[in-house]
Amino acid sequence: MFDVRGRVRGAAIAAGLPLLPALVLTSLVLISLVLISLVLPPPARGAAEPVPAVSGTVPPPETAAGELAESIATYDVVLGLGADGVLRVRETITYDFGESGRHGIVRLVPFRRGDRLYEVRDIRTSSSTGAPARVQTMKLLNDVQISVGGRQGEVRGRQAYVIEYEVARAFTPRAGHDALTWDAIGTGWDVPIRNAAVRVEAPVPLRHVTCDAGAPGATTRCLRDRDGPYAVDFIQRNLAPHEGMKVRVRLPEHAVAAQPPLYVPPRWAGGWPGTALLALSLGMVALLPRRPVPRRRAGLGLAAAGALLVAADAGDEVAAHGLWAFSMGDRCLAGLALMTVGAGVLCVHRFRAR
Template sequence: MPEVRDRIRGPAVAAAMSLVIAVFVLPGASSARAAAPGPPPAVESIPVYDVVLTIRPDGTVHVRETITYDFDLAGEHGIVRHVSYRKKNRLFDIRGVRTSSSTGAPARSETVKLLHDVQITVGDAGRKVRGRQAYVIEYDVAWAFTPYDDRDELQWDALGGDWDVPIGEAAVRVEAPVPLRRVGCQAGTAKSFTSCLRDRDGPYAIDFTQRGLRPRETMTVKVKLPKGAIDVPPPRYARPHWQGSWAGTAALAGALGAVILLAAVRPPRLRYVGEALAVTGVLLAAADLADDILIRGFWAFSLGDASLTGVALVIIGAAVARADRFRAREHAAVSRSGD
């Protein structure tokens, strides 16, 4: 029996030691590993944003943006830059868009007008990129200067103000064919801003820098040139989106009132009248909108009295047709109950 006890004692002691280690030692080690700080998750950002605004003698502005974008570990298909082509009713011509990448990232571009911006998409929908990539976007801006009696003035949002990631360091350089004497720069938002740091001055070029821009913050440059220093074409303006007078507004309000009246009254059979009114309204509104939309795109629409009258006719026509269908169903139900 002593030999049996000796043979059992060894494995029993080993099992007991294993149990002690499992209960007391391993939980502490695992919790220590859990508490140990690891690398922070990657966050998207723009470490460096460099912009060069070159004012040409013909009044156009050539823009070259070099955007160093740091993607997170999941990666993205590229970047999207929004450049305003309309501010209120003032129009700018964004043209000649060219894109490239010095880091070998896909840099094919697609442009589309969306709301009041030209949306420039740079990348490849079939390929993701990760890490730090550099993109170059170039384009020309026409009708950007505003002429005054004693000066010609340019005010330009150099970064766009629509990036939802922080920008570590931004630099904006203004170049002109004439000496630059009255140039300023503000960083931040329209409600909260500060003066940019003036980095280097020269007779024909001025540099501004700004660090630690938060998401949606930008740098806005204002340049004042002596009258006649460059050729400045007259600015272009779009018609307001709402151009209706009291007459058009009254027609629209009357149509809404007619809908309430039709809901309370049972009109005679006027199905075809309602459909004719709706078709006429659609044609009238389309004719009024076509000249703006066909020339400048959908977001250049302007609602004038003709458009408002057309919408009013569509509302009344649809209400009449619907009331007629409701009356027809009621009549059919009464006929079936009578049978």
Template sequence: MGGNGETMPVVRGRFRGPAIVAGVLMLFSFGLATPVAADGRSREHIPTYDVVLSIGVDGVLYVRETITYDFDEEGEHGIVRSVPFRHGDRVYDVRGVRSSSSTGAPSRVRTTKFLNNVRISVGDRGREVSGRQAYVLEYEVAWAFTPRDRHDELVWDALGTGWNVPIGHAAVRVVAPVPLRHVTCRAGVPGVTTRCLRDRDGPFAVDFVQGALAPREGMTVRVRLPKRAIAVPPPRYVPPRWTGDWTGTALLTLSLAAVALLARRPAPPRQVGTGLGAAGFVLVVADAVDDIAAHGPWAFSLGDRSLAGLALVIVGVGIVCGRRHRMV
């Protein structure tokens, strides 16, 4: 009893410092992500956001976004636009990204794929900008149309829900090579939306406008075109991120329980842990290679082989760390 009472404060002390540091960093990061003025309102905002969605006869969606952004007085390196390339099993091809600035702001573009989005970073890491700047983004989206029995359908969020600043005025124009008879728009967040104001109709173009959008609110456009009005390639689907059955999930769960048991009992030799970890790593790599070879570099999903491999890695690392702890 006396020995346990002496070690508990030491264990708590080990975790208390990192926990405090992590909490401070989270609060600091949140404060940087949402700058506010003295009256509690966000300093940064988007005064105007104009989008043109041009539907090509080849079934490709051509997007042009003109974004006017008011930066904080302290300055930022640019803007980041997140465009989804995956919804569940459905994937899109976001390509041909270009950018420019009519106000002379740095407009170098960099794209990275993170989770389900393509992150388009516009600016210069070595140069900050402040005040009001204007950017133009252009890109293409393939596999965006869904073929139905009697029509072909496009559902697309023209602004996205990744902006953490308010948008004063947004306008979305839909342009098609055939007359547009079935076009709608909803503004807001998923599950809580309102109709966009239909500003102007033409035979081949429809305009929607919306004012005072809060952070994370977008404008989703739904377009229905007659069959064979444009070429619509079949949608592309890839396996979900988690494709493991109950066996792989059970192995992963048991591995966590095994680590807890290893902490109480003499651990096997360190070489056993290293071997298990290496075998698990090989299983994960083999599963990843199969997915990537069949569907592309971002199609990797956690199947039973990956889960079994992770289980072996967890047990192996537990053995190695357990032996090291006992040696100390």
């Protein structure tokens, strides 16, 4: 069935998001300036610049010649489209650690894209080469971080890992068909992938299946290896770090029991009272330099009270669905208003002290 509720909610969020930066950006900038000016001292002259941290899955070391010592020799994926509408994934990863010792690998599987949520569940791991394959999972930003390995000891050379999991609510009902878009290997790998293969299996004949390889947004078509009535195979060679294979499938309507998509609540859930308080606070901050300023303690109290209101508004949503599920209600907007005024008071005292 066509998901009218999801479509309307998505349209409402898209229409409301452009209003959010204009009302909240000034508040966040003021608060950030205060925290930076109060907590961080100015950098000393001649001090060395900090080295940025490297984020990702497994950071690739370099050899003396500057070449990558690690790579993924083969990456085989089977995407099973179940009749119950659940996507069942089996990934077999042959990872070449070279001479560098590692505790294992980390795979990032998305559980959220935009306002869309996926249910990643039933995660299992193993290793056919005897490498430690203990699994630990953690939700990180928009992805489920699947760590495969062991804390005791390191592995070297070529090791094979198998990661299996299910993804519910991955299909999107459309007019006359159900659609699935899924990056089979992800773009979180920091090492090259020499050979990748993706097999798509379905309980009905596959007539509309495509695959694009490369960085996000790339349009390079994957090489179609073999076609069958119920399975299609794609292969790709020499993928660079952070390049993936995005598969798109169209199935006839009701071919699988696709569950309706799940969306996070709108980020902007406040009404006129909260919006008016936030706008009023911005006007008060603009007038502070021209009027007697409350004491510094008053500014700290207002900022603390506002932070408590924001925490109270976000607490239930964050506890239930994670950090990125929280939306801005009236209590959150009132808290931002108090934090804005408090930050403005602290800023004025700071500048006058100079």
